Each structure stands twice: as C-alpha cells, then as structure tokens.
Amino acid sequence: MKYLLDTNAVIALLNRQPQFIEKLTQYKPADFVLSSIVLFELCFGAEKSQxxxxNLAKLDKLPFEIVPFTAQDARIAGKIRAELALQGQPIGAYDVQIAAQAISRHLTLITHNIKEFKRVDSLNYEDWL
Structure with missing residues (x-):
C-alpha cells in the first residue's frame, strides 16, 4: 500500500514529532508520495518563514516522489467540490485537490486534518499524529 502525505504530516516529519516518526520508520520512503499541492503549501510556508x-533546504531533502496534479485529478476534485457544496459541507480548495490525488491513485492519505477529509466519500485516510 502506498501513502500520500498531507501537509501536516510532512511538518510533523520535519519537526521530528516522535509518535509520527515511530510510525513512519515502519515503512520505506518509496511507500510514500508527496502531492505537488502539498509541496506548494510547504514552499509557501518556508518562503514566509524567518x-x-x-526550511527550503529541508524540503529539497525530502526523499519522496512528487506527484503532479493532473487532468484526471482536476475532474475528481471538481466532482468532490460540487458534491460537498451541494451538501453544505465544503472543504478548502487545496484539501479537495489533495483528496482527489489520493483517490485517483488509490492512495491512503496520512493527515491530522480528519475534520475536513472525513467529508470526502471514497477517500482512504489515516491519522498518525
């Protein structure tokens, strides 16, 4: 099984959060991928940091494959966002895109943002934090 790391999971890794590191070390780096959307969020945070x-150097050293946001991801994201809007349960635009990438690639999303992602049908997610 492969996993997609959400932004808060990568931050936990960079901050050496013990519980997360303990779980992560049970796997190989090849078991994980990073969304280009997550990388964007991390770069934005690094760029505005002191x-x-x-922080940018730390991001460059991450050993994970970066998965681009594709046309298929866009179609899935559009469907998710429309469904959630109709239900009156929207989530952030970046979270919709990250969820779409996980769904289209049959990946399990590793996130601490369960409040948002639990609204997305057919998304597999786990909270390791």
Whole structure:
C-alpha cells in the first residue's frame, strides 16, 4: 500500500514529532508520495518563514516522489467540490485537490486534518499524529 502525505504530516516529519516518526520508520520512503499541492503549501510556508533558506533546504531533502496534479485529478476534485457544496459541507480548495490525488491513485492519505477529509466519500485516510 502506498501513502500520500498531507501537509501536516510532512511538518510533523520535519519537526521530528516522535509518535509520527515511530510510525513512519515502519515503512520505506518509496511507500510514500508527496502531492505537488502539498509541496506548494510547504514552499509557501518556508518562503514566509524567518528561516527561509534552512526550511527550503529541508524540503529539497525530502526523499519522496512528487506527484503532479493532473487532468484526471482536476475532474475528481471538481466532482468532490460540487458534491460537498451541494451538501453544505465544503472543504478548502487545496484539501479537495489533495483528496482527489489520493483517490485517483488509490492512495491512503496520512493527515491530522480528519475534520475536513472525513467529508470526502471514497477517500482512504489515516491519522498518525
């Protein structure tokens, strides 16, 4: 099984959060991928941080494959966003895109943001934090 790491999961890794690291070390780096959307969020955070160069360097060292946002992902994201809007249960645009990437690739999303992602039908997710 492969996993897609959400932004808060990568931050837990970068901050060496013990519970998360313990779980992560049960797997190989090849078991995980990073969304290009997650990378964007992380780069944005690094760019506005006081330790910009250090934080960007940490991101460059992440050993995970980056998966691009594709046309298939866009179609799935559009469907998810429309369904949630009709239900009056919207989630953030970036979260919709990340969920779509996980669904289209049959990946389990590793996230601490259960409040948002539990609204997305057919999304497999786990909270390791």
């Amino acid at each position: 330790r910009k160069a250090e």
